[in-house]
Amino acid sequence: MIPAPDDAPAWPPARTAWFVAIVLMLANTLAFVDRQALALLVQPIKQDLHASDTAMSLLYGLSFTLFYVGVGIPVARLADRSNRRNIIAASVFVWSLATAACGLVRSFGALFVARVGVGAGEAGFSPSAYSLLADYFPRERLASAMGVYQMGVYLGGALALLIGGLVASVLPPESSIALPVIGTVKGWHVIFLALGIPGLLLSLLVLAIREPARRGLVSDTGSVPLKAFFAHVLSRKAAYFGIGLGFAMMILVGNGTGAWIPAFFGRKFGWTIAEIGARYGLVVFFCGTTGALAGGFCASWLHRLGFPRGNLLVALIGFVALVPLTIGFPLVPLPEMALAMIGAMNFFAGFNLGGGLAALQDLTPNRMRALVSAGYMLLANLVGGTLGPTVVALITDYGFADPQRLPEAIAITCAIFSPLALVFLLIGMKGLKAAQLAEGIA
16 A cells, blocks of 8 residues: 555556456356356255265365465465466366366265365466456556456356256256266266366466566565565454455355355255256346446445545445345245345345455555465455355254255354454454554545
8 A cells, every 4th residue: 555656667558457357257257157066066966976965065165275275375475476377377277177077076085186176276366366457457446357357256156057057957967978988977077077168268368468567565576575474464464354354254154155045945945956047047147247346346436536445335335235135035935035135145245345355455565465365265265165155064964954954054154154244344444444544545
């Protein structure tokens, strides 16, 4: 939040910057196609591999987190001092190859290992992408760019549901099919094989992006010592940990619901996979993407109006709205009511993201941005990615000992963690205000 030097290079042309944002959004879309495809296929995979709800939750969350812990931080350090474009291209290639590998496995253990490979690829992606966008867009437009980038979360989730549901209507996931060279596989294998191909092609498109000049909060031209990094973070700990934990709790709720919503509609209302894919997929597509766009542009608008914490003010609106929506949707008696509330939930979840991510980038010196982003992603995956699906599953498997009590398990999880997310975000806003005042920003 220190002004850039007077001799800082000019910002890239707007057309170039938005091209980069769209390419990164497409990569983010593919990353989330894979995640939501697994959620849609929980029931046939569970039956085929003889797995419990708890085991499936670990497959959804823990498999990703393992490599975020081991790979994310070192790759982020590399991104803070080297070519981020190349890291992103390699990341897309690796996770797409691992996604295709999910279509070849025959056991739960092998599928878990393939999912770890997907996590290994994705670990290097988001921190590099966040840092890259912060050097393509000035502060007053960064939240809008982050909103476009985060559209990929909902486009990916929606495409997985829509395509998965369409394929399931033609080739049921539990059916068998003989493929050349590969042999006999299940229908759900075919879906994973098909999802891996577009990413291999997109990794080539990423190479069309140019590595931009680093700007903004420039510390020096080399790697920042870890001692300096920790000193910076601890001097603003209320802002960093409040924002980080607030969004991690929100992601816990998002992953906890997102991982189990397809099973929720199947168990409570008897919907087929094809019906879930078509109906829920359209809701995610329209509500999530419009929320991400609206939130990002609203945060940028508030920034231009002179609100120093406008990014987090937008997130606060979304966090407040999510409390009743997340607790209430599993308990309503009609599927149409549940779907409408899930639509509103997706809108406000997307509404939060652009401003929150922009606030973190704005708070951080240039050559610390990828490392801060990796720390945020690590926290989000440890708390949100792993705990969200698993807390719901543990309540279902051991609290109620009844898979049909999934709706109540979702509601209990959200009743605990949605309010906690709001509390931590308020702490982060207070910490951000203190950091801004210390640096002369009103």
